[in-house]
Amino acid sequence: MRKLARSGAxxxxxxxxxxxxxxxxxxxxxxxxxxxxxxxxxADPIMRFSRSSLPEKHIEHVRDVREGSRGATGVQGGxxxxx
Amino acid sequence: MAATRAALSLWRRLAALLGSLLGGLLxxxxxxxxxxxxxxxxxxxxxxxxxxxxxxxxxxLVRKSVADRFSLTGSYYMDAVSNASIDVVTTASxxxxxxxxxxxxxxxxxxxxQITLGGSTSHEPDYTANRLSLDISQEMFGGMTxxxxxxxxxxxxxxxxDSPEFADTARHWQYRVGISQILSPRWIMSLNAEALSDxxxxxxxxxSALVFGAAVPERNPRTRSAxxxxxRVNGDLGSRDxxxxxxxxxxxxxxxxxxxxxxxYSRYFQEAWLADAYLRYYTQDKASFYSDNAQSETLYVSRNxxxxxxxxxxxxxxxxxxxxxxxxxxxxxxxxxxxxxxFNFKDFTDVRTGDKYAYSASILQLYxxxxx
Numbered sequence: 536m537r538k539l540a541r542s543g544a545x546x547x548x549x550x551x552x553x554x555x556x557x558x559x560x561x562x563x564x565x566x567x568x569x570x571x572x573x574x575x576x577x578a579d580p581i582m583r584f585s586r587s588s589l590p591e592k593h594i595e596h597v598r599d600v601r602e603g604s605r606g607a608t609g610v611q612g613g614x615x616x617x618x
Numbered sequence: 619m620a621a622t623r624a625a626l627s628l629w630r631r632l633a634a635l636l637g638s639l640l641g642g643l644l645x646x647x648x649x650x651x652x653x654x655x656x657x658x659x660x661x662x663x664x665x666x667x668x669x670x671x672x673x674x675x676x677x678x679l680v681r682k683s684v685a686d687r688f689s690l691t692g693s694y695y696m697d698a699v700s701n702a703s704i705d706v707v708t709t710a711s712x713x714x715x716x717x718x719x720x721x722x723x724x725x726x727x728x729x730x731x732q733i734t735l736g737g738s739t740s741h742e743p744d745y746t747a748n749r750l751s752l753d754i755s756q757e758m759f760g761g762m763t764x765x766x767x768x769x770x771x772x773x774x775x776x777x778x779x780d781s782p783e784f785a786d787t788a789r790h791w792q793y794r795v796g797i798s799q800i801l802s803p804r805w806i807m808s809l810n811a812e813a814l815s816d817x818x819x820x821x822x823x824x825x826s827a828l829v830f831g832a833a834v835p836e837r838n839p840r841t842r843s844a845x846x847x848x849x850r851v852n853g854d855l856g857s858r859d860x861x862x863x864x865x866x867x868x869x870x871x872x873x874x875x876x877x878x879x880x881x882x883y884s885r886y887f888q889e890a891w892l893a894d895a896y897l898r899y900y901t902q903d904k905a906s907f908y909s910d911n912a913q914s915e916t917l918y919v920s921r922n923x924x925x926x927x928x929x930x931x932x933x934x935x936x937x938x939x940x941x942x943x944x945x946x947x948x949x950x951x952x953x954x955x956x957x958x959x960x961f962n963f964k965d966f967t968d969v970r971t972g973d974k975y976a977y978s979a980s981i982l983q984l985y986x987x988x989x990x
Binding site for chain 2: 565566567568569571573574576577579580581582583584587588589590592593594596597598600601602603604605606607608609
């Protein structure tokens with residue numbers, strides 16, 4: 536348990552350092568190979584990973600209380616496994 | 619004492635993390651800006667029906683920006699449950715209960731970053747669950763890449779109806795990291811990983827296990843650590859249609875391993891209609907202490923079918939209709955979604971028939987979404 540908390544915190548600190556580091560010391564110049572004007576199709580709702588929060592929260596809850604697997608879907612939920 | 623020190627140490631690390639993140643964010647250069655989530659209202663009516671259980675209710679969500687860089691989101695979610703599942707009808711009697719969940723969160727954008735702080739509280743007669751979460755995302759490389767970090771802390775109170783002497787608690791930690799990457803003008807992918815940890819009462823005070831054919835209260839470990847990784851890919855197919863695919867791998871210290879695969883197709887019809895169809899398959903191995911009918915005495919034993927070896931297959935469809943639109947002012951969509959799912963249990967016997975248990979369920983959602 537404590538090991539997981541430690542490894543999770545280490546993961547976050549590493550990520551934060553990367554984020555903070557990239558921000559503080561100027562991001563290495565990577566030329567975007569897809570220009571902003573080429574992203575019209577990607578901006579369409581049809582291409583979003585998440586379109587509606589409540590329906591996704593509902594179906595995530597339905598699955599979480601019936602399947603052993605959970606996590607990494609980006610949907611937050613609470614409550615018990617009663618339904 | 620050791621637990622207090624560990625908690626203090628964790629909070630110190632979190633404070634360091636926040637300091638590091640905020641320091642980094644404030645030092646960001648460049649003129650790009652992340653967008654606040656759009657102002658919206660959503661109303662949902664949801665129904666789950668299958669395996670003797672009906673759970674239905676409304677849910678509402680409202681989000682409004684209160685300044686250029688802040689927005690607030692409030693939500694309410696209700697589940698009215700009527701439970702006559704196989705567990706209930708073979709060991710107890712049918713019951714009804716209602717769960718209410720309230721959520722409040724705030725989004726803050728600063729240049730290429732978005733910070734979301736949220737909390738929720740869920741109440742039902744024998745269970746209370748509180749959650750607090752912090753998520754930070756940062757756009758990089760000209761908006762080609764978005765990196766996200768998040769943390770959730772949960773705290774539950776577990777009770778038992780008509781047994782005031784039973785009271786226990788559970789605590790939950792979730793750490794997540796994710797990246798989404800534009801691959802080409804038509805393809806985008808994301809990779810998300812999450813570490814989850816639970817501590818406390820992690821079972822149900824109502825559920826029984828079978829040992830030598832006799833019913834005994836289930837005994838679960840009081841800790842559980844898990845890892846999950848999800849890979850998603852979305853592709854524009856060129857005729858106002860798109861496909862998506864995702865895979866999740868899950869493993870935990872109870873020795874459950876799960877695989878989830880989903881593929882879907884979306885297409886516009888005329889200006890106002892958007893339809894989606896998808897297939898989902900899920901399979902898992904049982905927990906090490908799961909037994910349909912244990913033939914030896916062990917420290918832990920459970921007959922919770924959620925921890926058994928099983929698979930399920932689902933087919934689903936969604937339709938979205940753009941009802942009203944005033945460009946630049948508002949947009950209202952009416953939506954419907956339906957999923958049919960079939961569960962096949964490999965080592966959970968229906969004690970009424972002696973056969974392996976299987977059941978089908980339907981999930982229905984009707985919702986209206988307004989953006990303004």
